[in-house]
Amino acid sequence: MNGDPSTIDGATTRRALSVRARLLLLCASLILSFASGSLYLTYLFERNHSDQLAVREQYRRFETILDVEQAVSLWRHRGGQLNSAMMLKDQPDEQLRRQADYEQARIELERRLVRIGSFDPDSLATIDSALREVPAYSQIVMQAMAQGHADTPDATRALAALQQRLNRIEETLEAARRREFEQSQQIQQQASDRAELARHIGLAITLLLLCSGVLLIVTVMRSILRPLRDVTNAMRQINRGLDPGVLPPVGGDEFGDMSQAMRLFHDRSERLGRLAYHDALTGLGNRAKLEESLEALLDQASARQLDVVLMYLDLDNFRSVNQRVGHRLGDRYLVEAVNRVQQLMPTGTQLFRYSGDKFVALLPIGDGGLQLEARIKSVASVVLRGVFEPYLIQNEVLNMSTSIGIAIYPDDGATTEQLISSAEAAVFAAKKSGRNNARFAGGKLAGQLRAQKALGNEIRRGLEHGEFEVYYQPIIDFAQRRVVAAEALMRWHHPDRGLLVAQQFISIAEEEGLIMPLAQLCLAQSHQQADIWSKAGHRWRIAVNVSAKQLQDGDILQQLRLLCAGIEPIDNRVDLELTESVLFDTSDEARELLNSIRRLGYRIGMDDFGTGYSSFNYLQWLPIDKIKIDRQFVSTMNVSRQARGIISATIALAQNLELDVVAEGVETPQQARQLANLGCPQQQGFHYSPALDAESFEQWAIGYAGRIREVDNSA
Template sequence: MAKYTSPLNADTVSSLTAPPARLGLQTKLTLLDIGLIVIVATAVGISTFLIRQQVQYLILALSVVAGLALVLIGATLLRKRRLVAVPIRQLMRAARAVGAGKLDVFVPVSSSDELGLLTHTFNHMTQRLFEAQAEVATYQRTLEEKVTQRTKELEVATAQAYKLAQHDILTGLPNRALLNERLRQIIAQAARDGHQVACLFLDFDHFKRINDTLGHDAGDQLLQAVAQRLTSAVRESDTVARLGGDEFVVILPGLDPDKTTFEIMQVITRVRESFLAPVRLGDQTPTLTCSIGVSVYPVDAADPGAVIKQADTAMYAAKGAGRNAYRFYTADMNARVQARLQIETDMRRGLMDDEFFLVYQPQVEMANGRACGVEALLRWRDPQRGVIGPNEFIPIAEESGMIQALGARVLRDACRQVMTWHRHNMMLRLSVNLSVQQLEHESWLSIVEDALVASGMPARYLDLEITESVIITHPENAVATLMKLKRMGVSITVDDFGTGYSSLSYLTRLPIQAVKIDQRFVRGLEQNKNDEAVTQAIIALSHSLGLRVIAEGVETIAQFEYLRSHGCEEAQGYLISRPLEEPELRAWWKMQDEESRIVGRQGDMWRQDRGK
């Protein structure tokens, strides 16, 4: 043990016991104070020694404990290292597999500590990734299937669109585009082989009338039936196309120049025969006829467009010949077609420029010769052609649709004029011709009503003349419309009676008040016994049904007397007066009125030919 050495050496004691150099007024230290100081110093020294000894022992103890702890920790870490290395290597291998795209891996969980939690989280992640991959694969398969399906649908739609672009939707026949393409190929082949090609242009007569009467659905069915019959009537090598509406084209390829006409006539005959049987549309069975124009390559034209155009021209010639006919193209047909087109163009201009005007042909009572009415007739004063009669422009007006505007103007102007005469005591009945197109038009009833209201003319003074063809072809439609006109107070007359096929069964059903004997029968009264027999039959039949009889086209006194003697009530014709414009009609009326006052009775005034 170390020797204890006192911290109080001689110098220290000397310094403590020595008196201060200068005490002044300070209190002097007593011996007691010095003693206390010595005791305290001694205690401090001893304590310091003891503390130093304890620290050395403590450091030694701590060193031993630390060494034991290090040994323990090393042993523990060595053990833990073996327990952690295996799961970590498993996680590393699994992670590399996931990185390579293999997501169906699973690492066993060998502990519940942080490493076990990490392993569990890793397994959960790979499971979710695997499920997500499966979902993506499912979506991809679905997408691929959708793409495949849409691709097929697109291919079908493209094929359908291509077909629609080249085929008529309603009938399935080639349309104008495909017709032109095929005709170019056929003509090119014919040019190489030295053959001829025929083009048949077909237009069905009065199709619009049938379509408007039976309805557009029935019209579509009719067009489909037409397509089927045409396809069945032609050869397998022929092409049937629909251009639009009721216009069809048949192309006959590869014709031997020596037999072209014969082969064309064979096809035309089969086509016409195919439409002899009526087409059944519900409870209706309309019969169709067609007008056919024919052109031949290279005789009539050298290119596809011209071949079709010349056939179209020939078709119009067939219509002009009375319909239900065929015509081969000739060079002079172009001039006639151009003339017709020019007339149509000039008519539209004339309608806008008020070039159309009315004339009035008087009608008289045969018993006393007194004027009872007038028939309003339309005329056209063309600046270049002069005055044109209705036979030249009315058919064009009907085909072009202008008849509606012309008919409405005729009715409006005529009603206004007759009402003006009424104000001057010229109490005349007004007769106006009514075409099939006008009768079928849905607005015609309102046009009649508007004309009466605007003019102020009572409906009983208006007489509408319809032809037998209206009754024959449209009986149900005619009855419905005419009944409405009758309820309005308008009277109905059957014009050109006896020229139709057979409408006698409808006379009892139609609300008609008069029958007009056609001028063809009147003209033959002096020459043909058959015409006399027909005229007597018409008068007798009409009277038995309570109908008034009017004879038109009376031109001689003998005709007048014959008709009057057999009971005909009224007459109209050049014997009485030609059609007159309004000023002339007023002058004619005044002359008749003066003669009536002088003679008192005009029954014999037609002994002289006054109208020619």
């Protein structure tokens, strides 16, 4: 492959903008276009809004003139009523009322006239001048009429002048009203024209923006999608295991890098294809190769009625070797073991690395006949003796040995899975019997596997039929002389075998993948019982063991929230106890998970304290509320100074950190008193009571308090 970045398999690439630059240019162009259009449209909208305001203002003026006209009409009407009252010589009270109405109408007219002055001061001046002259002429006319001299020259001139002034007012208002109406119509028409123009311009801008945007998008996307399609086609060829040939010429951009990377990927994938069925460290076939080869071999054996011998080799104590010399030298140790096995196996043997320190050999036995078992034993014996030689590496003398499990087709399995599983069971039995030996599958081992499977099925049935129940072992406060808590322990009411303790079925449940249903059942029953005891007035906490698998399950927090939802607040009534192997993860995620659990109202306890990797380190990293001293220290504290020292240091540490401390496995009065003297009053064990069902526990706890009071009173 050509290493020049400007070529791809000899095809020179042209320089081009990068995909990121093209997309940025597209975005900038679209933003600029839409921003320009938006600004102009905003201007049009604001102009339209101004026109609407002008139209509303013009209508307001028109309505003001109409109001003044109405006020003039009312004023004239009141004047007419006043004249009538004076001519008919009505009662003085009536004349006064008419006079008051006339004055009120005049005041209202003057008040409304003021508003005209804000937009038509000339009309206001004309009307105001006429209004000031009206009272004088009106007075002359009314006096003449009152005296019966309405036809005198003075009265006639005064009446004509009065009528002239009133006509002037009305004509002025009529002219103003007509003028304002015409102006409003003109402004409205202009606003309508501008709105129509704005609508057309806006539509044109929108269409222009859409067209330009589509054009930009199409142009830029074509410059991206076309080379992307070419590169994708080449990738499909590679995925099908075909040679992509000459990759399409693309611009000197990301696609150019992709094309070069694909050629490199193709070359490497060919090498990886060769390694897919082989182990990189030893060069042996791997598990995939084993399964493929064994399937083919079983097909041949079935057709020709031949035996197939599978030998499963598991190096002894390889983990301790790794811990002693490190993984790099451990790999050399592993390669040496492989070399020894290859030299010791018969010619034609296929050897595979199954996993880690486990290997599988397929022996070329053919039709074994009556001497098959003896021949296999001979091969196994040679391998065991040959591997069992010390290995010197960098001045370190390492012992080497292996355990062998042997399975024969078809007696120990008719399929690949069955045959390997039988050999695994056999090598497990070989290790249990002392390592560095070989065991054949079948017989007792097959029976043990069947028994394990049967017990697993019985556990499933027991879960379905409600045969599991949580028992509670009391935790006593020696100083307060009362029951303060209980540890939840699972029991199985087996229909045939009676009451089984956890040690009799937990390991099988773990192997059969049933530990999670049991753990969830224990949590649920413990929460229900905590709620029952709380409502009955008992403040006994319940400690529930939590496994690593539960914590690794992403739903643990949600499960606890649901358990809390159906009962009263937890209020530190349930403790979750974790072993040090569970707490081995001191990451931020693990600490946050435990903090979230504590915020729900739970307390976190560390079980079997002092038996793990680095017990004291966890206390500064993780949110721990209490620690439980393991029973192995309690059982030997009377005879072991080291055990007493560990217990004393643990108690002192807990007190300094303000943590609760509980000792488990207390079986004698001497242990109870000695623990109390060391500062550990909270204790549990058979000295007090075994685990009891909930009802028996409640009776025992209440009775224990009574018994203690009797002892105190008698003392």
